Amino acid sequence: MTLASRLLVGAAAPALAFVAAAVVTSGVLLGSGAAPAEFWKVVLSLPDARQLVSIVNAAAILYLSGLAAAVGFRMNLFNIGVEGQYRVATFVGAVFAGQSLLPGYLNTAATIVVAMAGGAAWAGLAALLKVTRGVSEVISTIMLNAIALSLVAYLLRKVGNREGQVVVTDQIQQSSWVANITLVPGEDTKVYGLALLAVVAGVAYAVVLNRTRFGFDLRATGASESAAVASGVNVKRMVIVSMLLSGAVAGLIGMPEMFGSSHAYGSTIQTGIGFTGIAVALLGRNNPGGIAVGALVFAFLAQQATPLGIEADISPEIIAVTQGVVVLSVVIAYEVVRRYRGRMEQAQVARELGDRQSGEVPV
Amino acid sequence: MPGSAVSLQGIAKRFPGVVANQDVSLDVRSGTVHAVVGENGAGKSTLMKILYGVQRPDEGTIAVRGEQVSFSSPTDAIAHGIGMVFQHFQLADNLTVVENVVLGAERLHGIGDKARAEIDRISTTYGFALDPDALVETLGVGERQRVEILKVLYRGARIIILDEPTAVLVPQEVEALFANLRELQREDHTLLFISHKLDEVLAIADEITVLRRGTTVGTVRPADVTQHDLAELMVGAELPDPGGGESTVTDRPVLEVRDLRVDDHDGRHLLSDVSLSIRAGEVVGVAGVEGNGQTELVEAVVGLRRAAAGGIALGGTDVTGWATRRRRAAGIGYIPEDRHRHGLLLDAPLWENRILGHQTRPPSARGPWIDRAGARRDTSRIVDAYDVRTPGIDHTAGSLSGGNQQKFIVGREMSGDPVLLVAAHPTRGVDVGAQAAVWERIREARRAGLAVLLVSADLDELIGLSDTIQVVLRGRLVGEFDPRTVTPQQLGAAMTGAAPSPAGDGSR
Secondary structure (H helix, E strand, C coil): CCHHHHHHHHHHHHHHHHHHHHHHHHHHHHHCCCCHHHHHHHHCCCCCHHHHHHHHHHHHHHHHHHHHHHHHHCCCCCCCCHHHHHHHHHHHHHHHHHCCCCCHHHHHHHHHHHHHHHHHHHHHHHHHHHHHHCCCHHHHHHHHHHHHHHHHHHHHHHHCEEECCEEECCCCCHHHCCCCECCCCCCCCCECHHHHHHHHHHHHHHHHHHHEHHHHHHHHHHHCHHHHHHCCCCHHHHHHHHHHHHHHHHCCCCHHHHHHHHCCCECCCCCCHHHHHHHHHHHCCCCHHHHHHHHHHHHHHHHHHCCHHHHHCCCCCHHHHHHHHHHHHHHHHHHHHHHHHHHHHHHHHHHHCCCCHHHCCCC | CCCEEEEEEEEEEEECCEEEEEEEEEEEECCCEEEEECCCCCCHHHHHHHHCCCCCCCEEEEEECCEEECCCCHHHHHHCCEEEECCCCCCCCCCEHHHHHHCCCHHHHCCCHHHHHHHHHHHHHCCCCCCCCCEHHHCCHHHHHHHHHHHHHHCCCCEEEEECCCCCCCHHHHHHHHHHHHHHHHCCCEEEEEECCHHHHHHHCCEEEEEECCEEEEEECHHHCCHHHHHHHHHCCCCCCCCCCCCCCCCCEEEEEEEEEEECCCCCEEEEEEEEEEECCCEEEEECCCCCCHHHHHHHHHCCCCCCEEEEEECCEECCCCCHHHHHHCCEEEECCCHHHHHCCCCCEHHHHHHCCCCCCCCCEECCEECHHHHHHHHHHHHHHCCCCCCCCCCEHHHCCHHHHHHHHHHHHHCCCCCEEEEECCCCCCCHHHHHHHHHHHHHHHHCCCEEEEECCCHHHHHHHCCEEEEEECCEEEEEECCCCCCHHHHHHHHHCCCCCCCCCCCC
């Protein structure tokens, strides 16, 4: 296949998916008596500076969540527990940071490490269950999500302070806060300083996956477990390590906001990011660049949906339908394109080599 | 003469890179037991899948009771009275016999008393002796198989395909199965019996069709042939000789296996008391009918199966407790039996496949890093040196033909100066040219002092390449032969236990 046709086929899948999502969303709107034109006018309007900053912030957080899920997905390990790992990690990190054991940015760095360890430990439970007892990680991580939510809520009441309607952990000392970055000059809303963690994590993910032996083993296990085992991969060890890594990345999700605006863990913590991350990873095909696009698309749609109720009298929840259909269509479209590409390549190999297949002796 | 129940004419089926069936013709007379025999990979399964509607033939015609048919799914086959009993049972353990039989065929007799009455009737007619309310998980293997047969009868099958039905049975159960089959035959059912166990085939079949390398080589009557004749037909004794050459055997042992035992999950012995030594420059061939332990032996040597007892030493070092990776890094090259499942990442480019199994060593790795440039360079070298026909090393392994995939694997496993090559069926499913190339490479490496453990179903390959041939039967090494004097017929007899072997175990 030439590079051009390869790119064309590659771009066909997401394009198809978005068209399908647009059609289905419009259909749902029509069916519920709303005007699709109004909807698209609001959703596809140009975001202003404040919205733009919000999109970047939300995308950075979603990106980390998507990466956490993707680490497991690359070896067919379905870590559905990013949400729970993120909650546990952020809580543990906040409690640690609130102690102010270390001065200034040392406290920040140590907190990040503690949060990663917390996320990894929570994910490690599922890994242990899988390799010792054969428990499917899908089941155990879903269960662990429920446990994490209750456990953190309980502990928060124990160690937190009541501030009006909410309970929060001790405030982080101001010297450990991470300054926000001005994206648009003159705009009050700013990008979290630790949003850069998303960039660092993305680069690390790409390098580890594509350039290291560990990454090769991980991908090989995902591509064909039987071939990986025959090549000497210890699959149990890989399950544990990749699950720990997945949990550690999940531990990063809460950091940008914690050090950038909330400065504590409170009962108002953003929920559902871990689940959205799974969708983002699927949308981005577990590819570091793809996940970035997926995170931006999701953040954009979520942001644009906010004014729907006021400006078009449409419930903003409709955007969840759009997001859902995008993911579903992408998964289907990629599979269709993958098969098509496989056939094309086989045909091309046969063509370039002449028709040698006919000379093949039967087996 | 009874009429024709099933007639296949000129069947051909091709998969990308391989031809599974070619010019297959088969005529099964009504009310007979017709056996189809052939080595693993000879195309038996594909043929049966075509007859059962799982796959469509690329060429050829199928006629059932004289009527031309075209099946697009097993449902069509069932509608024409064809049923299949799979080797791997397809039963729900937590349901009862009745529930399993009725499942998916609720429309025939409902799910109540009528269904039960029908099951009772069938069970009594053929002497199945099954308790309709027993949970399947409480049944033994033989009983489960009868449930499977009951299922196809319940669906009205008059022509029943049995895929290797005796593979999972102990001898007493085989006897019981044969009694059931004769009962079925008496009721004018037609049975297609797939097997490679020659003694059983001779005992039960009215006619035997032999498949080799995807094509039918003949149909014989049991009265007219011996096991020797059948073995010869199956393995093709008249194939070109891979040629021996000078012996290069040294006195330096590379692989030493002593008293090796390998168990399955239930603790049954898959291999017992296997002792074997391979010296530098020596090729030891292992002959055996599929399923007698050769796969387990290979996997134990490579480290994919744990030894329950005994030990394995490589170059004088005990490696029994070593993981696969460590063994491979120590110089074991491995050409797996199933290249698609164990040898390649089909969706990955060729150069990434060069790294597979060689993750720890140059040129594909440098410390903890993958050496992309090194892997790519060496992939190009293999492609040139082994005549792997591909437009480029960025094409996926899955897009190459089977022969070229195999040449690539051989090239990869010969890289990095292995001390031991474990080769399972190295030329299975490859074209004649590639076969000759692979043989030449193995001989070259042997001259350079490589020790080779060769498992093959192709007796000519074994005789031509090996310095010593071991015969494996039911998990034990039962005979050692000198390839310069042995004939395929003698080997075939030892493999099936038909002739008295040195172990004196000739009951089958």
